Amino acid sequence: MLSPEAVEALLLSLKVASVALVFALPLAVFVAYALARWQFPGRNLLQIAVYLPLVMPPVVTGYLLLLALGPNGFFGRPLESLFGIEFAFRWTGAALAAGIMAFPLLLRPIMLSFQNIDQRLERAAETLGASPLTIFATVSLPLALPGILAGAALGFAKALGEFGATITFAANIPGETRTLALAVHTALQRPDGDQLALGLALLSVAVGVVAIGFAELPLSRLTRKLAERRASKKALNGDGAGDGEGHRRA
Amino acid sequence: MRGIVVLEVDISHRFGSFRLEASFKAQSGVTALFGRSGAGKSTLVAMVAGLVRPDAGRIRLGERQLYDSAADTNLPAAARRVAVVFQEPRLFPHLSVWRNLTYGRWAGRRSGNQDPDAIVELLGLENLLERAPDGLSGGEAQRVSIGRALLADPEILLMDEPLSQLDGARRAEILPWLDRLAHEVGVPILYVSHALDEVARLADSLVVLSEGKVVASGAVEDVMRRIDLGPATGRYEAGSLLHGTIESHDPDYRLSRIAVGGDHVEVPSIDGAAGDPVRLRIRARDVALSLAPVAGSSIRNCLSATIAEIVEEDGAFAEILLSLGDHADTGSAEDYPFLRARLTRKSVAELKLRQGERVFALIKAVAVERQSGR
Numbered sequence: 001m002l003s004p005e006a007v008e009a010l011l012l013s014l015k016v017a018s019v020a021l022v023f024a025l026p027l028a029v030f031v032a033y034a035l036a037r038w039q040f041p042g043r044n045l046l047q048i049a050v051y052l053p054l055v056m057p058p059v060v061t062g063y064l065l066l067l068a069l070g071p072n073g074f075f076g077r078p079l080e081s082l083f084g085i086e087f088a089f090r091w092t093g094a095a096l097a098a099g100i101m102a103f104p105l106l107l108r109p110i111m112l113s114f115q116n117i118d119q120r121l122e123r124a125a126e127t128l129g130a131s132p133l134t135i136f137a138t139v140s141l142p143l144a145l146p147g148i149l150a151g152a153a154l155g156f157a158k159a160l161g162e163f164g165a166t167i168t169f170a171a172n173i174p175g176e177t178r179t180l181a182l183a184v185h186t187a188l189q190r191p192d193g194d195q196l197a198l199g200l201a202l203l204s205v206a207v208g209v210v211a212i213g214f215a216e217l218p219l220s221r222l223t224r225k226l227a228e229r230r231a232s233k234k235a236l237n238g239d240g241a242g243d244g245e246g247h248r249r250a
Numbered sequence: 251m252r253g254i255v256v257l258e259v260d261i262s263h264r265f266g267s268f269r270l271e272a273s274f275k276a277q278s279g280v281t282a283l284f285g286r287s288g289a290g291k292s293t294l295v296a297m298v299a300g301l302v303r304p305d306a307g308r309i310r311l312g313e314r315q316l317y318d319s320a321a322d323t324n325l326p327a328a329a330r331r332v333a334v335v336f337q338e339p340r341l342f343p344h345l346s347v348w349r350n351l352t353y354g355r356w357a358g359r360r361s362g363n364q365d366p367d368a369i370v371e372l373l374g375l376e377n378l379l380e381r382a383p384d385g386l387s388g389g390e391a392q393r394v395s396i397g398r399a400l401l402a403d404p405e406i407l408l409m410d411e412p413l414s415q416l417d418g419a420r421r422a423e424i425l426p427w428l429d430r431l432a433h434e435v436g437v438p439i440l441y442v443s444h445a446l447d448e449v450a451r452l453a454d455s456l457v458v459l460s461e462g463k464v465v466a467s468g469a470v471e472d473v474m475r476r477i478d479l480g481p482a483t484g485r486y487e488a489g490s491l492l493h494g495t496i497e498s499h500d501p502d503y504r505l506s507r508i509a510v511g512g513d514h515v516e517v518p519s520i521d522g523a524a525g526d527p528v529r530l531r532i533r534a535r536d537v538a539l540s541l542a543p544v545a546g547s548s549i550r551n552c553l554s555a556t557i558a559e560i561v562e563e564d565g566a567f568a569e570i571l572l573s574l575g576d577h578a579d580t581g582s583a584e585d586y587p588f589l590r591a592r593l594t595r596k597s598v599a600e601l602k603l604r605q606g607e608r609v610f611a612l613i614k615a616v617a618v619e620r621q622s623g624r
Contacts, residue, residue, distance in 0.1 A: 124340040125329040127299050128402040129358025140356045142344045 062168025113147025259308030354402025362403025
């Protein structure tokens with residue numbers, strides 16, 4: 001049913017977006033936490049820098065990446081000659097471009113949820129003997145989870161559909177950097193490509209729906225759980241909810 | 251255990267125009283840090299806990315220096331082993347009650363000798379362990395918060411007005427738990443409050459803070475009988491604490507007879523066997539004075555007393571400090587229990603009350619509040 005070309009583009013898109021998310025998400029969590037909690041020199045500059053990809057033309061982002069990490073780029077050349085790491089015109093470059101473009105979308109909901117955490121809870125954890133890292137892992141991170149999931153969903157969707165920066169930085173190489181969006185673009189350039197373009201477009205929509213569904217599922221479950229808790233608060237009022245033995249042994 | 255100094259605080263700090271210059275010691279048992287809101291109590295708690303850094307001074311807990319501006323010592327909160335029960339429970343909403351209770355163990359790596367099961371039982375939390383904090387009532391949540399603090403194995407437990415966010419019924423529900431806890435767990439407690447009834451019920455010693463300064467400190471009964479606490483305690487609640495023992499009960503009228511000093515008072519029935527020690531709190535405004543024993547009156551308590559001090563104020567009132575009992579035999583007023591009375595200045599003038607004069611203190615039985623059973 002799907003042409004080999006389409007399958008190849010789909011798999012590549014998933015690989016590029018997944019790798020972009022795997023690297024961008026932890027970084028986004030860290031940067032979001034730093035921006036939400038810490039005062040440090042250069043904080044405003046960092047804030048501007050991370051939102052730049054959102055407001056600049058994607059082509060410009062791609063071009064800047066090329067200047068920095070291209071074969072003759074400022075960082076690209078030493079990276080290549082010293083470590084043999086290449087980004088430009090590779091699928092890794094596509095993933096990098098997608099990750100950078102998705103970063104602001106990842107960051108925003110995560111930062112908001114960190115800002116919304118009642119910091120008095122973190123102070124309480126401190127008085128109970130927890131180290132800053134433990135507080136982050138046991139209090140801040142779990143409480144920010146809804147925002148992290150929302151950010152991951154948005155970021156993944158964005159990475160999946162990234163076009164401008166990818167084509168500029170990683171070019172449009174079949175099997176290497178031709179993701180779904182680029183494949184649609186390529187098909188449209190061909191006189192006989194309408195059918196293929198439509199198929200690829202429908203495929204993108206389907207993948208986007210599935211991706212958002214996957215990310216929304218834990219989010220809605222979380223929301224439901226919160227709603228249930230509130231309901232049970234009213235309903236129970238003094239009724240025992242169990243003897244707690246299971247938890248004690250846990 | 252009593253009498254050992256656990257905590258020594260001597261700090262100075264300023265924010266804006268407010269100056270906090272407090273120096274006090276807390277002993278084993280319950281030390282109340284008392285004062286009106288804005289007196290600097292919560293800031294002091296935050297400083298002892300390590301959440302606010304004082305400008306200068308020293309804080310010492312047992313053998314350890316928690317803070318010393320001269321030596322540049324400032325232990326982080328996590329290393330202080332000072333647990334705090336805050337005004338609001340601050341339970342972690344994503345963790346069950348049990349995970350909250352044991353947070354100090356699994357996240358804080360504290361162990362210690364407090365047995366979780368014993369604390370759960372002491373605070374009556376057996377049926378709540380698997381619940382989420384969202385499903386708890388205010389009183390239940392605060393009990394969990396207290397248990398969580400205790401299970402973090404603290405060397406001292408700070409309680410920052412733990413009942414202030416609860417309504418009257420919830421307060422009444424949780425006070426007996428606090429009372430039990432204060433006497434059963436053996437962890438020294440610094441109890442911050444602006445409610446005199448809580449202090450009278452729970453505390454062994456009392457530190458009074460007013461406008462950032464310690465204005466009085468000592469054993470709770472000593473401090474509470476001192477007349478100069480008016481501005482800090484608030485007039486409405488000012489009163490005195492009497493130590494007595496249960497003499498007998500009157501089951502027909504539901505009254506108990508309590509021996510106080512050489513005299514006795516009748517109060518609404520209280521639990522306990524004859525010979526049990528008991529603390530009674532009598533508000534100054536509930537005490538009237540008479541020059542002769544009163545007959546033909548509904549007032550059940552008429553105690554012989556000597557006027558130790560009269561403080562007349564600018565307004566309508568005067569504060570009288572009474573020494574209960576007949577002083578002829580020993581002569582030293584310090585040996586007798588003290589009682590505070592609040593009269594109008596006009597009464598003082600008309601009755602020609604003077605220091606050293608023998609009077610009778612009249613107390614309506616219904617005005618006596620029973621305090622903790624010690």
